Amino acid sequence: MLQMDIMQLFKERRLRATPARVSTLDVLLAAGRALSHHEVEDALADKGERLDRVTLYRTLDFLVEESLAHRLSGEDRTWRFSAQGSHTGHAHPHFRCERCGMTRCLSDLKPAMVVGLPEGYVFQQAELTIRGLCPGCT
Protein backbone atom coordinates (compact mmCIF):
# COMPACT_ATOMS: atom_id res chain seq x y z
CA MET A 1 0.00 0.00 0.00
CA LEU A 2 1.37 3.39 -0.99
CA GLN A 3 1.85 6.22 1.47
CA MET A 4 -0.54 8.28 -0.59
CA ASP A 5 -3.23 5.64 -0.30
CA ILE A 6 -2.72 5.54 3.46
CA MET A 7 -3.19 9.30 3.66
CA GLN A 8 -6.35 8.91 1.61
CA LEU A 9 -7.55 6.23 4.04
CA PHE A 10 -7.14 8.58 7.01
CA LYS A 11 -8.93 11.39 5.22
CA GLU A 12 -11.89 9.22 4.32
CA ARG A 13 -12.26 8.40 7.99
CA ARG A 14 -11.84 12.05 9.02
CA LEU A 15 -8.69 11.26 11.01
CA ARG A 16 -5.66 13.52 11.07
CA ALA A 17 -3.11 12.19 8.62
CA THR A 18 0.10 13.07 10.43
CA PRO A 19 3.50 11.85 9.23
CA ALA A 20 3.85 9.74 12.36
CA ARG A 21 0.60 7.90 11.70
CA VAL A 22 1.11 7.43 8.00
CA SER A 23 4.66 6.11 8.41
CA THR A 24 3.72 3.83 11.27
CA LEU A 25 0.80 2.25 9.48
CA ASP A 26 2.99 1.94 6.42
CA VAL A 27 5.56 -0.01 8.46
CA LEU A 28 2.92 -2.32 9.89
CA LEU A 29 1.39 -3.01 6.49
CA ALA A 30 4.77 -3.72 4.93
CA ALA A 31 5.84 -6.06 7.72
CA GLY A 32 3.15 -8.67 7.16
CA ARG A 33 3.64 -9.80 10.75
CA ALA A 34 3.16 -8.46 14.27
CA LEU A 35 5.83 -5.96 15.31
CA SER A 36 6.89 -4.82 18.74
CA HIS A 37 7.16 -1.14 19.60
CA HIS A 38 10.91 -1.48 19.31
CA GLU A 39 10.73 -3.15 15.90
CA VAL A 40 8.49 -0.39 14.59
CA GLU A 41 10.92 2.17 15.95
CA ASP A 42 13.77 0.49 14.07
CA ALA A 43 11.78 0.22 10.86
CA LEU A 44 10.94 3.91 11.07
CA ALA A 45 14.61 4.73 11.64
CA ASP A 46 15.47 2.79 8.49
CA LYS A 47 13.11 5.04 6.57
CA GLY A 48 14.79 8.09 8.07
CA GLU A 49 11.87 8.91 10.35
CA ARG A 50 12.69 10.15 13.83
CA LEU A 51 9.78 9.70 16.21
CA ASP A 52 9.61 10.14 19.95
CA ARG A 53 9.16 6.94 21.94
CA VAL A 54 6.00 8.21 23.58
CA THR A 55 4.54 9.44 20.31
CA LEU A 56 5.02 6.00 18.82
CA TYR A 57 3.26 4.38 21.76
CA ARG A 58 0.37 6.79 21.33
CA THR A 59 0.31 6.33 17.59
CA LEU A 60 0.11 2.55 17.91
CA ASP A 61 -2.68 2.90 20.46
CA PHE A 62 -4.45 5.23 18.06
CA LEU A 63 -4.28 2.72 15.22
CA VAL A 64 -5.70 0.01 17.47
CA GLU A 65 -8.41 2.37 18.69
CA GLU A 66 -9.37 3.06 15.09
CA SER A 67 -9.31 -0.64 14.19
CA LEU A 68 -6.50 -0.12 11.72
CA ALA A 69 -4.30 -2.49 13.70
CA HIS A 70 -4.63 -4.93 16.53
CA ARG A 71 -2.51 -5.62 19.53
CA LEU A 72 -1.44 -8.92 21.02
CA SER A 73 0.55 -9.72 24.12
CA GLY A 74 3.78 -11.58 23.70
CA GLU A 75 5.47 -14.14 25.87
CA ASP A 76 8.17 -11.52 26.48
CA ARG A 77 5.91 -9.01 28.21
CA THR A 78 5.69 -6.72 25.20
CA TRP A 79 2.85 -5.74 22.96
CA ARG A 80 2.97 -6.61 19.29
CA PHE A 81 1.07 -4.69 16.67
CA SER A 82 -0.23 -5.95 13.38
CA ALA A 83 -2.02 -4.11 10.60
CA GLN A 84 -5.19 -5.68 9.27
CA GLY A 85 -7.36 -4.68 12.19
CA SER A 86 -10.38 -5.51 10.12
CA HIS A 87 -10.79 -9.10 11.27
CA THR A 88 -12.94 -8.55 14.35
CA GLY A 89 -11.39 -8.66 17.80
CA HIS A 90 -8.35 -10.52 16.51
CA ALA A 91 -10.15 -13.71 17.51
CA HIS A 92 -8.01 -15.70 15.17
CA PRO A 93 -5.06 -17.99 15.66
CA HIS A 94 -1.53 -16.69 15.74
CA PHE A 95 1.85 -18.23 15.19
CA ARG A 96 4.85 -17.42 17.38
CA CYS A 97 8.36 -18.70 16.86
CA GLU A 98 9.76 -20.15 20.07
CA ARG A 99 13.26 -19.14 19.10
CA CYS A 100 13.07 -15.55 17.82
CA GLY A 101 9.59 -14.50 18.91
CA MET A 102 8.42 -13.76 15.37
CA THR A 103 4.65 -13.51 15.48
CA ARG A 104 2.12 -13.51 12.68
CA CYS A 105 -1.62 -13.84 12.31
CA LEU A 106 -3.05 -17.02 10.83
CA SER A 107 -6.38 -15.39 10.09
CA ASP A 108 -6.21 -16.16 6.40
CA LEU A 109 -5.97 -19.89 7.06
CA LYS A 110 -8.90 -22.24 6.94
CA PRO A 111 -9.43 -24.21 10.15
CA ALA A 112 -8.14 -27.37 8.51
CA MET A 113 -4.92 -25.60 7.69
CA VAL A 114 -4.28 -24.56 11.27
CA VAL A 115 -3.30 -28.14 11.96
CA GLY A 116 -1.13 -28.20 8.86
CA LEU A 117 0.96 -25.06 9.17
CA PRO A 118 2.18 -23.10 6.14
CA GLU A 119 5.33 -24.33 4.43
CA GLY A 120 8.45 -23.73 6.48
CA TYR A 121 6.84 -23.54 9.92
CA VAL A 122 7.58 -26.21 12.50
CA PHE A 123 4.79 -27.11 14.89
CA GLN A 124 5.78 -27.51 18.52
CA GLN A 125 2.75 -26.80 20.64
CA ALA A 126 -0.81 -25.56 20.44
CA GLU A 127 -2.05 -23.41 23.28
CA LEU A 128 -5.74 -22.78 23.63
CA THR A 129 -6.87 -19.99 25.93
CA ILE A 130 -10.49 -19.46 26.74
CA ARG A 131 -11.43 -15.91 27.64
CA GLY A 132 -14.54 -14.73 29.36
CA LEU A 133 -15.84 -13.93 32.82
CA CYS A 134 -15.12 -15.90 35.98
CA PRO A 135 -17.78 -16.78 38.54
CA GLY A 136 -16.82 -13.80 40.73
CA CYS A 137 -17.29 -11.33 37.90
CA THR A 138 -20.52 -12.49 36.29
Next chain:
Amino acid sequence: MLQMDIMQLFKERRLRATPARVSTLDVLLAAGRALSHHEVEDALADKGERLDRVTLYRTLDFLVEESLAHRLSGEDRTWRFSAQGSHTGHAHPHFRCERCGMTRCLSDLKPAMVVGLPEGYVFQQAELTIRGLCPGCT
Protein backbone atom coordinates in the same frame (compact mmCIF):
# COMPACT_ATOMS: atom_id res chain seq x y z
CA MET B 1 -1.21 -30.01 51.34
CA LEU B 2 0.47 -29.46 54.67
CA GLN B 3 3.65 -27.47 55.10
CA MET B 4 5.28 -30.59 56.51
CA ASP B 5 4.38 -32.59 53.42
CA ILE B 6 5.85 -29.87 51.26
CA MET B 7 9.09 -30.00 53.22
CA GLN B 8 9.09 -33.76 52.76
CA LEU B 9 8.59 -33.28 49.02
CA PHE B 10 11.67 -31.06 48.81
CA LYS B 11 13.76 -33.49 50.81
CA GLU B 12 12.80 -36.44 48.63
CA ARG B 13 14.02 -34.48 45.65
CA ARG B 14 17.22 -33.45 47.45
CA LEU B 15 16.28 -29.75 47.20
CA ARG B 16 16.88 -27.28 49.99
CA ALA B 17 13.68 -26.82 51.92
CA THR B 18 13.94 -23.17 52.86
CA PRO B 19 11.06 -21.26 54.48
CA ALA B 20 10.75 -19.09 51.37
CA ARG B 21 10.28 -22.09 49.11
CA VAL B 22 7.95 -23.98 51.41
CA SER B 23 5.70 -20.97 52.01
CA THR B 24 5.64 -19.99 48.36
CA LEU B 25 4.70 -23.43 47.13
CA ASP B 26 2.13 -23.61 49.91
CA VAL B 27 0.56 -20.38 48.65
CA LEU B 28 0.46 -21.62 45.06
CA LEU B 29 -1.09 -24.94 46.04
CA ALA B 30 -3.72 -23.27 48.21
CA ALA B 31 -4.67 -20.76 45.52
CA GLY B 32 -5.92 -23.27 42.98
CA ARG B 33 -5.30 -20.73 40.28
CA ALA B 34 -2.40 -18.89 38.65
CA LEU B 35 -1.01 -16.09 40.79
CA SER B 36 1.10 -13.09 39.84
CA HIS B 37 4.30 -12.25 41.71
CA HIS B 38 2.40 -9.49 43.45
CA GLU B 39 -0.44 -11.79 44.48
CA VAL B 40 2.00 -14.29 45.94
CA GLU B 41 3.70 -11.47 47.82
CA ASP B 42 0.36 -10.43 49.31
CA ALA B 43 -0.59 -13.98 50.23
CA LEU B 44 2.75 -14.42 51.97
CA ALA B 45 2.22 -11.16 53.85
CA ASP B 46 -1.14 -12.47 55.05
CA LYS B 47 0.67 -15.46 56.51
CA GLY B 48 3.13 -13.16 58.25
CA GLU B 49 6.02 -14.04 55.95
CA ARG B 50 8.35 -11.25 54.95
CA LEU B 51 10.24 -12.05 51.76
CA ASP B 52 12.42 -9.88 49.61
CA ARG B 53 11.02 -9.07 46.18
CA VAL B 54 14.04 -10.53 44.42
CA THR B 55 14.02 -13.66 46.55
CA LEU B 56 10.42 -14.27 45.59
CA TYR B 57 11.23 -13.87 41.90
CA ARG B 58 14.06 -16.36 42.29
CA THR B 59 11.95 -18.72 44.34
CA LEU B 60 9.21 -18.77 41.71
CA ASP B 61 11.79 -19.37 38.99
CA PHE B 62 13.20 -22.20 41.09
CA LEU B 63 9.79 -23.87 41.41
CA VAL B 64 9.29 -23.65 37.65
CA GLU B 65 12.79 -24.99 37.05
CA GLU B 66 12.01 -27.96 39.28
CA SER B 67 8.65 -28.54 37.59
CA LEU B 68 6.77 -27.85 40.80
CA ALA B 69 4.97 -24.96 39.15
CA HIS B 70 4.54 -23.51 35.70
CA ARG B 71 4.57 -20.00 34.40
CA LEU B 72 2.26 -18.34 31.93
CA SER B 73 2.29 -14.88 30.45
CA GLY B 74 -0.68 -12.65 31.10
CA GLU B 75 -2.33 -10.05 28.96
CA ASP B 76 -1.05 -7.47 31.45
CA ARG B 77 2.65 -8.11 30.84
CA THR B 78 3.14 -10.09 34.03
CA TRP B 79 3.96 -13.69 34.70
CA ARG B 80 1.50 -15.89 36.52
CA PHE B 81 2.54 -18.94 38.46
CA SER B 82 0.49 -22.03 39.13
CA ALA B 83 1.34 -25.11 41.16
CA GLN B 84 0.76 -28.50 39.56
CA GLY B 85 3.74 -28.33 37.28
CA SER B 86 3.31 -32.04 36.69
CA HIS B 87 1.19 -31.75 33.55
CA THR B 88 3.93 -31.51 30.96
CA GLY B 89 4.91 -28.17 29.48
CA HIS B 90 1.63 -26.58 30.55
CA ALA B 91 0.35 -27.50 27.10
CA HIS B 92 -3.19 -27.36 28.35
CA PRO B 93 -5.95 -24.80 28.02
CA HIS B 94 -6.31 -21.92 30.45
CA PHE B 95 -9.14 -19.66 31.43
CA ARG B 96 -8.69 -15.93 31.98
CA CYS B 97 -11.36 -13.55 33.17
CA GLU B 98 -11.54 -10.50 30.91
CA ARG B 99 -12.61 -8.32 33.80
CA CYS B 100 -10.30 -9.16 36.74
CA GLY B 101 -7.58 -11.17 35.04
CA MET B 102 -8.16 -14.26 37.18
CA THR B 103 -6.41 -17.14 35.48
CA ARG B 104 -6.70 -20.85 36.04
CA CYS B 105 -5.64 -24.03 34.30
CA LEU B 106 -8.26 -26.17 32.62
CA SER B 107 -6.00 -29.20 32.52
CA ASP B 108 -8.42 -31.37 34.42
CA LEU B 109 -11.12 -30.91 31.80
CA LYS B 110 -11.85 -33.39 29.08
CA PRO B 111 -11.68 -31.91 25.56
CA ALA B 112 -15.46 -31.99 25.27
CA MET B 113 -15.70 -29.88 28.39
CA VAL B 114 -13.48 -27.15 27.05
CA VAL B 115 -16.35 -26.03 24.87
CA GLY B 116 -18.74 -26.21 27.78
CA LEU B 117 -16.94 -24.32 30.55
CA PRO B 118 -17.37 -25.19 34.22
CA GLU B 119 -20.43 -23.82 36.00
CA GLY B 120 -20.24 -20.08 36.57
CA TYR B 121 -17.81 -19.21 33.79
CA VAL B 122 -18.96 -17.11 30.87
CA PHE B 123 -17.40 -17.83 27.50
CA GLN B 124 -16.38 -14.83 25.43
CA GLN B 125 -13.61 -15.85 23.13
CA ALA B 126 -11.29 -18.73 22.32
CA GLU B 127 -7.78 -17.89 21.27
CA LEU B 128 -5.61 -20.52 19.72
CA THR B 129 -1.89 -19.88 19.49
CA ILE B 130 0.38 -22.20 17.61
CA ARG B 131 3.96 -22.25 18.82
CA GLY B 132 6.96 -23.60 17.01
CA LEU B 133 9.74 -22.45 14.73
CA CYS B 134 9.38 -19.99 11.87
CA PRO B 135 11.00 -20.51 8.45
CA GLY B 136 13.95 -18.31 9.37
CA CYS B 137 14.75 -20.36 12.47
CA THR B 138 14.42 -23.90 11.22
Next chain:
DNA sequence: TGTCCATTTGCAACATTGTTGCATAAAAAG
Protein backbone atom coordinates in the same frame (compact mmCIF):
# COMPACT_ATOMS: atom_id res chain seq x y z
C1' DT C 1 -3.03 31.96 1.17
C1' DG C 2 -3.32 33.13 5.97
C1' DT C 3 -5.60 32.59 10.65
C1' DC C 4 -7.29 29.93 14.28
C1' DC C 5 -8.13 26.09 17.30
C1' DA C 6 -8.43 21.47 18.54
C1' DT C 7 -5.30 17.86 18.41
C1' DT C 8 -0.81 15.90 18.25
C1' DT C 9 3.93 15.90 19.47
C1' DG C 10 8.21 15.98 22.26
C1' DC C 11 10.24 16.07 26.57
C1' DA C 12 10.79 15.06 31.39
C1' DA C 13 9.39 12.59 35.06
C1' DC C 14 7.34 8.56 36.84
C1' DA C 15 5.48 3.56 37.39
C1' DT C 16 5.75 -1.34 37.07
C1' DT C 17 7.90 -5.57 36.33
C1' DG C 18 11.78 -8.04 36.26
C1' DT C 19 17.18 -8.94 36.43
C1' DT C 20 22.16 -8.83 38.01
C1' DG C 21 26.22 -8.50 41.25
C1' DC C 22 27.81 -9.21 45.50
C1' DA C 23 28.35 -9.66 50.50
C1' DT C 24 26.05 -12.12 54.20
C1' DA C 25 23.08 -15.74 56.16
C1' DA C 26 21.61 -20.20 56.47
C1' DA C 27 20.78 -25.27 54.97
C1' DA C 28 22.46 -29.70 55.17
C1' DA C 29 26.25 -32.93 55.26
C1' DG C 30 29.82 -35.02 57.96
Next chain:
DNA sequence: CTTTTTATGCAACAATGTTGCAAATGGACA
Protein backbone atom coordinates in the same frame (compact mmCIF):
# COMPACT_ATOMS: atom_id res chain seq x y z
C1' DC D 1 30.05 -27.99 65.72
C1' DT D 2 32.43 -27.13 61.60
C1' DT D 3 32.53 -26.85 56.83
C1' DT D 4 30.78 -26.26 52.30
C1' DT D 5 27.47 -25.10 49.25
C1' DT D 6 23.56 -22.50 48.24
C1' DA D 7 19.97 -19.10 49.18
C1' DT D 8 18.90 -14.54 50.70
C1' DG D 9 18.78 -9.42 51.06
C1' DC D 10 20.12 -5.18 49.37
C1' DA D 11 21.34 -1.86 45.94
C1' DA D 12 21.68 -0.77 41.41
C1' DC D 13 20.11 -1.43 36.85
C1' DA D 14 17.13 -2.52 32.62
C1' DA D 15 13.04 -2.80 29.79
C1' DT D 16 8.53 -1.50 28.81
C1' DG D 17 5.02 1.49 29.19
C1' DT D 18 2.32 5.84 31.15
C1' DT D 19 1.22 10.72 32.53
C1' DG D 20 1.40 15.89 32.58
C1' DC D 21 2.24 19.76 30.17
C1' DA D 22 4.04 23.29 26.99
C1' DA D 23 5.03 23.87 22.11
C1' DA D 24 4.14 22.59 17.35
C1' DT D 25 1.01 21.55 13.65
C1' DG D 26 -2.96 19.62 10.82
C1' DG D 27 -6.89 20.88 8.70
C1' DA D 28 -11.03 23.82 8.51
C1' DC D 29 -12.54 28.00 7.04
C1' DA D 30 -12.23 32.97 5.76
